[in-house]
Amino acid sequence: MTSSPLLNILHRDADLVAIDKPPGLLVHPTGLDAHAGQSALELLRDQLGERLHPLHRLDKGTSGVLLFARTPQAARHWGLAFEAAEVRKRYVALVRGWPQQEGEIDYALARDPELPSAGQPRVQAVTRYRRLACFEWPFSVDGRHPASRYALMEVVPLTGRRHQIRRHFKHIAHPLVGDTTHGKGAHNRAVAHWLGVQRLWLHASAIELPGGLRVEAACGPEWSGPRWAAC
Incomplete structure (x- = not known):
């Protein structure tokens, strides 16, 4: 009988425990x-x-910081903070193309991303981003260009809609690499071959709770190396 892998615990106190969730693992x-x-x-x-x-x-x-409450009372308290958008989250993402240096995506989204958008009520969704690095990798996905461009982004969702980051970057025509639902299959395959890793390139790098508790998770080793040399 094989034992289950131990998760990397980033923080633990009387009310909360935070882990560094690996990619490919469901929350529940x-x-x-x-x-x-x-x-x-x-x-x-x-x-x-x-x-x-x-x-x-x-x-x-998605990999990165994931929070659990250890008691029903803590779950109610911190659940309200999440619902009130009092919890700040930061992500790192790899996207196709070179977006603006920084910007804000204010675009209402259909409530349920699993259903067709037509006819659904739309809810406010706002995402801020900042470009951290640009890459031009020596392979062609579009026959018009001999190389392909990607960018590493810092992303801060100001609202908490399902798949918000993925849907917002699709909306501005810079979809996340590795996103099989909202991204581009040709780019997903090309980057997976170039980096030797197939995954959704989205990492929850930090969460900050009201009161000052901040939990961080560094990007995994697949996010660095000689092939990540910036332009």
Whole structure:
């Protein structure tokens, strides 16, 4: 019998525990992905030997800081802070093309990204971004260009809609690399071959709670190396 892998715990106190979620791991069990195996909730519950309450979601493909409450009282308290948009989150993303140096995407989104947008009510969604680095990699995805351009972005969602970052960057024509739903398959395949890693290139790098608690998770080793030389 093989033991389950231990999750990397970034912070633990009487109310909260934060982990560095690896890509490819669900936050909690869901019937939408019946073949996913164990979830972060199950693994951490077994690792700590206690009941836990997820405070927010990360997509299965997204890595980085993930918070759980350790008591029902903490879950209610911090859940309200998330609902009131009092929790600040930062992400790092790799996108196609070279967006502006910085900007804000203020674009209302359909409430449920799993359903067709037509006919759905739209909810306010705002995302700020800052470009950290530009890359021009020596392979062609579009026959008109001998090389392909990508950018590393710092992203701060000011609202918490499902798939907000992924949908917003698709809206401005700079989709996230590795996004099989909102991205471009040819770019996903080309970058996976170039970097030797197939994943959604989105990482939750930091969460800051009201009161000053800040939890950070460094990007994994796949985010660095000689092929990441900036322009």
